[in-house]
Amino acid sequence: MRRAPASAVERVYREQGDRMWRAVLAFSGDPDVASDAVAEAFAQALRRGDALRDPGRWTWRAAFRIARGELKARRHRPVPIRAPHVEMPEPAVELVRALRQLPARQRAAVVLHHAADLPVREVAAALGTSAAAARMSLTRGRRRLRQLLKED
């Protein structure tokens, strides 16, 4: 299959890759899972060639789907949040630790909206659900997160 023009996918990576990596890090709590999921998502985007109408939207969904699959495979092996090669301020570590306690859909909605700065419509598209359902996940997730972090 003809590979997608590297410039188009690479352009998406340069514009959104860092944000995507941080969002998947917040979702998975594991920098290595984040790196693997984002790299795999973009590698698959390159391979799909012209079949992708919207490589940006597609890679967001793919990265989270791959990360979810990896977490499922690792669920019996909890992984520490910190990694020697990644510097994270303590508030960020506490945030990621609290996010881990949310159900996956709520965690994904909160991360996509607050860490990735996606509007609700894009959050819904990335999750493959309706905007109303995305808003519900966001509301529940935020409330639970505040309880876990003991905020007012």
Next chain:
Amino acid sequence: MNDLHGRFRALRAVRAPDLWPDIEGRTPARGRPPVVARWLAAAAALALAAGGLALAIRAFRGDAPDTRAASAPPRPVVVGTTAIPGAYAVVSGEGSVWVGAVATDGGCEGTIHRIDPVTGQTIATIPVEGIASWEVGGGGIDVEPGAVWVAGDVCGPGGGGAILQRIDPAANESEVVADLGAGFAADVDATAEAVWVTVFRDRSEAELLRVDPETGAIEATIPTGSQYT
């Protein structure tokens, strides 16, 4: 630091690695179907083969056809099918089946599909401004003589809110009858005298609202004591 926004700001300070060299050099995984899926596929293939063999044996034995006479007229059979992406709720009334469907592109709007129960064909596709989210557990649609009621949420710059809509079955058109305030509409039940709607409020309990079907005025607000988790 104990505010949510501050913590996400701290997360943005985390330096992301440059993954592009890995991306360019990587062979993407194609993935094999999981073990369970492969066993199911094999079982389905065996079942088909067994069924085919049974048919062949029957043909060779020349089994007599069933000659029992039909004693009752046949029931209507749906002969058509309609694909409805995003379908989430169904009710019947006013001679039709009404199926609610969410937007599949991430939008807040929805559509109500009016289906002929005999042919399965779509009679009308009616856009509505908001629909209920399946996550709150309700269907959000009810039918009364002369009206189809749809509870739903709309998106808005401030986060949106719950609304009540009415479809005129004679015209297949919808209108917003009541603004139910901030929150998520879950389900609706209508009588000739009142329309009852459950609404989950942000950060608080669910409420049961009684709405005047003629004016759209909220006549009563009843706390239910139930919280969604």
